[in-house]
Amino acid sequence: MSDAAEAPTGQGHSEAGDLVARWDAFRQREAFPAIAAIAFVILFPLVFTNLPAYNGYMSLVELIYIWAIFAIGFNLLLGYTGLLSFGHAAFWGAGAYAAGLFSVAISGDPLIMVVVAAVTAIVLAVFLGVLSLRRGGIYFAILTLAFGQMMYYIALGPLGAITGGEDGFTGVSVDPLFGVLEMGAEFAGVLGVLLHDVGYVMFASFFVLAIVGAVRIVRSPYGTIFRAIAENEQRVEFLGLHVWRYKLAAFVLSAAFAGVAAGLHTVHARYVAIASLYWITSGDIVIMAVLGGTSSVFGPILGALAFLYVENIVSGEIAFWLLILGVLFVTVVWLFPSGLWGLVSAMRTAVRRRLLEGRP
Amino acid sequence: MSLLATTIGFLIQTLAVASIYILVAIGLSITLGTLKFVNFAHAAVYLAGIYIGLAVALELPFSGDIGRSIGLGEVGLGLGFLAALAVIPIISFGLGLLMERFIARPFYDRPDTDQILVTFGVLLIVQEVIRGLVGGRSMTFTRPEWAQGAVGLGPLGTFARWRLAIIAITAVLVFVVYLYIEYTDVGLAVRAGTEDAEMVNLLGVRVTRPFLLIFGVGSGLAGAAGVVSGPVFSVVPEVGIGVLVPAFLVVVVGGVGSLVGSVVGGLLIGAVEVGLQMGAPTWASVGIYALAAVVIMLRPAGLFGVVEVDK
Numbered sequence: 001m002s003d004a005a006e007a008p009t010g011q012g013h014s015e016a017g018d019l020v021a022r023w024d025a026f027r028q029r030e031a032f033p034a035i036a037a038i039a040f041v042i043l044f045p046l047v048f049t050n051l052p053a054y055n056g057y058m059s060l061v062e063l064i065y066i067w068a069i070f071a072i073g074f075n076l077l078l079g080y081t082g083l084l085s086f087g088h089a090a091f092w093g094a095g096a097y098a099a100g101l102f103s104v105a106i107s108g109d110p111l112i113m114v115v116v117a118a119v120t121a122i123v124l125a126v127f128l129g130v131l132s133l134r135r136g137g138i139y140f141a142i143l144t145l146a147f148g149q150m151m152y153y154i155a156l157g158p159l160g161a162i163t164g165g166e167d168g169f170t171g172v173s174v175d176p177l178f179g180v181l182e183m184g185a186e187f188a189g190v191l192g193v194l195l196h197d198v199g200y201v202m203f204a205s206f207f208v209l210a211i212v213g214a215v216r217i218v219r220s221p222y223g224t225i226f227r228a229i230a231e232n233e234q235r236v237e238f239l240g241l242h243v244w245r246y247k248l249a250a251f252v253l254s255a256a257f258a259g260v261a262a263g264l265h266t267v268h269a270r271y272v273a274i275a276s277l278y279w280i281t282s283g284d285i286v287i288m289a290v291l292g293g294t295s296s297v298f299g300p301i302l303g304a305l306a307f308l309y310v311e312n313i314v315s316g317e318i319a320f321w322l323l324i325l326g327v328l329f330v331t332v333v334w335l336f337p338s339g340l341w342g343l344v345s346a347m348r349t350a351v352r353r354r355l356l357e358g359r360p
Numbered sequence: 361m362s363l364l365a366t367t368i369g370f371l372i373q374t375l376a377v378a379s380i381y382i383l384v385a386i387g388l389s390i391t392l393g394t395l396k397f398v399n400f401a402h403a404a405v406y407l408a409g410i411y412i413g414l415a416v417a418l419e420l421p422f423s424g425d426i427g428r429s430i431g432l433g434e435v436g437l438g439l440g441f442l443a444a445l446a447v448i449p450i451i452s453f454g455l456g457l458l459m460e461r462f463i464a465r466p467f468y469d470r471p472d473t474d475q476i477l478v479t480f481g482v483l484l485i486v487q488e489v490i491r492g493l494v495g496g497r498s499m500t501f502t503r504p505e506w507a508q509g510a511v512g513l514g515p516l517g518t519f520a521r522w523r524l525a526i527i528a529i530t531a532v533l534v535f536v537v538y539l540y541i542e543y544t545d546v547g548l549a550v551r552a553g554t555e556d557a558e559m560v561n562l563l564g565v566r567v568t569r570p571f572l573l574i575f576g577v578g579s580g581l582a583g584a585a586g587v588v589s590g591p592v593f594s595v596v597p598e599v600g601i602g603v604l605v606p607a608f609l610v611v612v613v614g615g616v617g618s619l620v621g622s623v624v625g626g627l628l629i630g631a632v633e634v635g636l637q638m639g640a641p642t643w644a645s646v647g648i649y650a651l652a653a654v655v656i657m658l659r660p661a662g663l664f665g666v667v668e669v670d671k
Contacts, residue, residue, distance in 0.1 A: 150649030330481035
């Protein structure tokens with residue numbers, strides 16, 4: 001086993017090298033993303049809500065998971081397929097409204113609300129995808145932006161009577177999970193410390209599922225084709241694959257993530273703002289993904305965390321936080337295209353090198 | 361009689377709405393055609409046109425967080441709109457040149473998504489700087505005296521003077537740019553570059569300078585659009601992207617790289633918007649997207665598009 005670790009450095013057997021090799025083997029395992037994600041959702045709130053200076057709060061932790069799901073899905077499109085959508089607010093907003101309406105009209109079961117939101121987003125994505133993918137390349141960003149705004153104006157104008165127009169959709173009624181578990185019901189004892197309440201378990205579970213699902217997609221042959229399209233569309237075409245169909249699939253897939261996240265957000269906020277359909281929401285998700293780094297599944301999670309932290313905590317101190325985010329965003333695009341996650345990877349590589357070079 | 365008056369009122373309003381879209385869209389269309397560059401920051405120039413224009417013409421209250429902390433209060437030259445109209449296109453032209461040199465050019469060799477992202481970021485920064493300086497609440501500005509009130513056109517009805525002024529200014533600007541593109545060497549290089557930039561390069565024409573100039577011209581038009589629209593709409597920092605979206609639709613409908621396309625696209629978008637505002641107000645903002653969707657399905661290259669932008 002230790003041969004693999006020794007080979008690249010050409011050094012003798014060391015305990016550190018052994019450790020790195022074992023860690024690598026563990027990381028390659030199929031269950032690794034799930035284990036890492038579960039460890040994360042248990043540890044993260046404990047750290048995040050007890051930060052020494054500007055600490056977060058539980059509700060923000062849940063919000064971070066929800067937006068992270070959205071960002072992970074968005075990045076399947078941007079980072080892996082190389083398509084930049086400026087209209088993902090359409091899926092986020094449509095899913096959120098669908099979940100809200102469904103909770104009032106038919107059933108307020110949180111799980112069913114999420115399913116309804118996801119299905120709505122998927123159906124809409126097929127429709128908008130066919131329109132937006134009609135022209136290739138740089139047109140895609142323009143068309144998604146335009147049709148995203150169209151959804152905003154539809155909700156504001158013609159559908160205003162249903163959506164509540166400018167006031168947003170109020171009166172979302174969320175039932176207990178499975179009819180018995182209140183979302184706010186807290187656990188007792190150790191479970192209470194680790195898993196908090198029913199709502200947290202639900203949001204965290206979806207977050208873990210999103211990570212596992214996205215990693216599975218990315219590592220599958222299908223995901224490899226997404227990446228090939230980002231690299232060189234023409235060559236994929238020459239291989240005899242129908243590029244357009246894969247693009248649409250990536251678009252719909254990312255919209256499904258957005259829909260799930262939107263449904264969760266409606267359950268969480270019990271309100272749908274008209275702003276959820278506005279281009280600013282599309283811009284936010286672009287910023288999150290790019291800031292975090294688009295070359296991995298984990299980058300956008302980091303981006304969502306950073307964005308929401310600045311938006312909710314730092315904004316209390318600094319009024320022009322969005323300006324700071326904008327400058328940060330341009331800096332990342334310009335100089336550090338691998339984003340915050342790139343920073344993490346670089347540190348990881350440095351630590352590895354130190355371990356492998358085996359300082360005595 | 362009444363029908364005639366309604367029709368003429370509709371036409372004038374359409375022209376006024378279309379004017380602003382056209383002025384903004386021309387720059388977008390040209391950069392998309394020649395440089396294959398999607399420029400979200402074009403809206404930043406429009407924003408600069410509005411706010412600098414208002415500061416030149418009237419006085420601008422600097423009531424944002426940053427503006428207050430510097431203690432700017434109300435600052436403005438108060439020179440009137442004619443002065444602003446003369447100065448702003450030149451300033452915007454300069455801004456355009458700077459933008460091409462320092463923002464666009466470093467990104468010509470990078471993926472399209474990076475170009476879009478960086479220009480989006482620049483737009484965001486400009487918008488937030490303005491919010492920091494001037495504040496985020498919406499402001500309305502008085503129109504200049506010579507353009508206040510209405511002008512009577514005999515039996516045809518009366519029309520807001522400012523609207524007519526916008527139409528006249530746009531007509532002149534578009535005509536000048538048309539002459540520039542049709543009858544100068546720079547224009548020739550630009551037209552050729554729109555058809556096939558690589559080939560023009562191979563023929564030994566240095567396209568960098570013409571492309572730079574035309575980038576500046578497009579920005580100048582966007583700045584002018586900002587000046588004329590300042591006293592019409594209530595002004596908030598978000599109006600930049602607010603006008604960018606319809607302007608993109610104009611490009612999509614009209615076709616990339618075509619001046620005629622931009623004008624026709626702008627008029628169509630304007631007509632649909634104004635028509636729906638009169639007939640079915642709740643659908644007014646939706647109609648233009650439906651129009652774009654129909655054009656995309658039937659004629660993907662746009663009505664006057666000759667080039668397929670597929671980098």
